Amino acid sequence: xxxxxxxxxxxxxxxxxxxxxxxxxxxxxxxxxxxxxxxxxxxxxxxxxxxxxxxxxxxxxxxxxxxxxxxxxxxxxxxxxxxxxxxxxxxxxxxxxxxxxxxxxxx
Numbered sequence: 661x662x663x664x665x666x667x668x669x670x671x672x673x674x675x676x677x678x679x680x681x682x683x684x685x686x687x688x689x690x691x692x693x694x695x696x697x698x699x700x701x702x703x704x705x706x707x708x709x710x711x712x713x714x715x716x717x718x719x720x721x722x723x724x725x726x727x728x729x730x731x732x733x734x735x736x737x738x739x740x741x742x743x744x745x746x747x748x749x750x751x752x753x754x755x756x757x758x759x760x761x762x763x764x765x766x767x
Contacts, residue, residue: 686732687739691746694728697721698752705755712754722757723766 701717708715729739747753759767 683732683734684738684742687729687734687742690725690728690732691742694721694725695750697724698750698755701755702752713757718755719757719762719766721755723762725756726759 698721701715701721702712704717705712705715712718725743726739729743730736732739734742743756747756
């Protein structure tokens with residue numbers, strides 16, 4: 661799998677974000693879908709023997725996750741809480757690039 665396939669997966673996941681009733685249920689659904697995106701990113705990172713968060717897929721996945729969660733309509737504080745809890749629980753925290761560590765054009 662290459663970075664192009666990962667980006668296509670991210671786009672597909674983003675398209676499904678609009679499903680669900682409440683902003684919170686949309687956010688939960690989004691996080692579930694991003695499990696696959698971050699798993700693939702982890703595999704790609706390990707395949708090229710890079711450290712978590714160093715592969716370009718980490719930046720792309722992180723930006724897409726943040727945009728998809730923002731699109732749910734959930735307030736920013738709740739988005740941050742849900743995202744951070746999910747990253748801890750899923751084990752993908754090391755593969756998430758926080759906005760403050762991204763270049764300004766990637767925030």
